[in-house]
């Protein structure tokens with residue numbers, strides 16, 4: 614397993630993504646709410662650049678009295694990565710598809726130290 618320096622944390626604003634190549638793989642490094650994640654930039658559906666898609670929170674139904682549907686809101690603690698090719702959604706925290714845990718983005722360990730971001734491939 615090799616460790617790769619990606620960039621300084623100050624160069625990756627919260628909410629942004631950086632794509633880099635390491636060990637022959639294209640990897641997306643995503644900074645979200647103070648945590649940095651790294652996934653292979655390869656959607657298990659048909660190979661799209663999943664890490665380059667939008668990030669949106671989980672949509673949650675709001676159920677009122679008597680079990681009546683009232684509306685919907687967002688769960689900001691469950692951010693999703695949306696693959697730009699066909700819209701498959703993956704949990705940012707785990708890389709698992711939101712409906713089928715058997716579909717997963719390949720995740721890599723990330724370490725931030727001394728202001729730098731390092732990914733182990």
Ligand code: FES
Nearest residue numbers: 656659661696699
């Ligand atoms: S390739 Fe990602 S959703 Fe189809």
